[in-house]
Amino acid sequence: MSDGIVVALDVGGTGMKCALVRPDGTVHHEERHPTLADRGPAAVTERILTVAGSLADRARADGFVPIATGIAVPGVVDEPAGVAVWSANVGFRDVPLRDLAVRRLGIPAALGHDVRVGALAEARLGAGRGRRHVLFVAIGTGIAGGLVIDGRGYPGAHGAAGELGHVVVRPGGSPCGCGLRGCLEAEASAKSIGRKYAEVSGEAGATAFDVATRAARGEELARRVWQDAVEALADGLLTAQALYDVGVVVLGGGLAEAGDDLLEPVRAAVAQRVTFHRSPAIVRAELGDTAGCLGSALLALDSLKGSQ
Numbered sequence: 499m500s501d502g503i504v505v506a507l508d509v510g511g512t513g514m515k516c517a518l519v520r521p522d523g524t525v526h527h528e529e530r531h532p533t534l535a536d537r538g539p540a541a542v543t544e545r546i547l548t549v550a551g552s553l554a555d556r557a558r559a560d561g562f563v564p565i566a567t568g569i570a571v572p573g574v575v576d577e578p579a580g581v582a583v584w585s586a587n588v589g590f591r592d593v594p595l596r597d598l599a600v601r602r603l604g605i606p607a608a609l610g611h612d613v614r615v616g617a618l619a620e621a622r623l624g625a626g627r628g629r630r631h632v633l634f635v636a637i638g639t640g641i642a643g644g645l646v647i648d649g650r651g652y653p654g655a656h657g658a659a660g661e662l663g664h665v666v667v668r669p670g671g672s673p674c675g676c677g678l679r680g681c682l683e684a685e686a687s688a689k690s691i692g693r694k695y696a697e698v699s700g701e702a703g704a705t706a707f708d709v710a711t712r713a714a715r716g717e718e719l720a721r722r723v724w725q726d727a728v729e730a731l732a733d734g735l736l737t738a739q740a741l742y743d744v745g746v747v748v749l750g751g752g753l754a755e756a757g758d759d760l761l762e763p764v765r766a767a768v769a770q771r772v773t774f775h776r777s778p779a780i781v782r783a784e785l786g787d788t789a790g791c792l793g794s795a796l797l798a799l800d801s802l803k804g805s806q
């Protein structure tokens with residue numbers, strides 16, 4: 499009998515990461531496609547379904563049986579209903595993606611939130627392995643979190659849990675895309691670090707990674723911008739720890755590429771702030787940008803078990 503395989507897609511604002519994932523979490527095949535979000539949500543939806551269909555064909559050609567589809571999207575996602583409720587960068591408004599995928603591919607499907615499924619993958623296959631309470635924090639253009647308890651993601655009542663990026667850590671601080679000021683995302687995302695460095699140095703175009711590298715070399719302006727971001731991040735993580743009391747915080751997203759230049763000062767800044775809290779381990783994500791695909795595959799497999 500042929501082996502089963504999961505068709506997995508992680509849809510972002512600019513690109514889709516796609517994979518065929520075996521039930522043990524190993525990847526058979528990977529490919530990438532542009533999302534073409536500027537063509538509108540209907541076109542993006544059609545593209546997702548077409549890509550998923552061709553991946554299923556590829557799986558069959560390679561001798562596998564596609565058993566489920568897992569799709570991860572950004573924004574607000576109603577996982578139980580399988581609906582992409584809202585997304586700023588893809589433009590989804592109440593798109594029933596799960597049922598559309600079931601109809602197109604003829605196999606069960608699951609829809610998840612990109613960061614929450616990434617959290618699921620890190621908790622079960624990556625840096626959170628063996629821990630029961632895991633908080634994954636993705637720091638890139640924005641900041642978002644995903645809480646995983648005993649291998650299950652926590653979506654919240656409206657599919658909007660984990661928005662750690664919009665916890666206010668600097669009241670009256672930098673304006674945030676959400677309309678508030680001083681959100682963690684406006685103070686410590688990779689994008690905001692680049693912006694803040696440009697403001698103080700007058701040099702546009704330096705990335706957060708450049709700032710980290712220059713800070714490590716001892717450049718004073720970079721060091722200050724980096725340390726400000728680290729302190730804001732530590733304030734955000736302390737709030738999260740007060741609420742969730744996790745065993746491990748897994749830092750992922752583009753900013754985690756800074757490695758120890760990020761981890762060490764963040765650990766120190768959190769340690770400085772801890773009072774009654776039990777300190778979590780703070781570690782770097784292990785799965786890189788395949789976490790979303792792996793997590794959407796895990797979610798799809800979980801949904802198969804749940805429906806038996």
Ligand SMILES: [Zn+2]
Pocket residue numbers: 663664665674675676677678681683
């Ligand atoms: Zn905000």
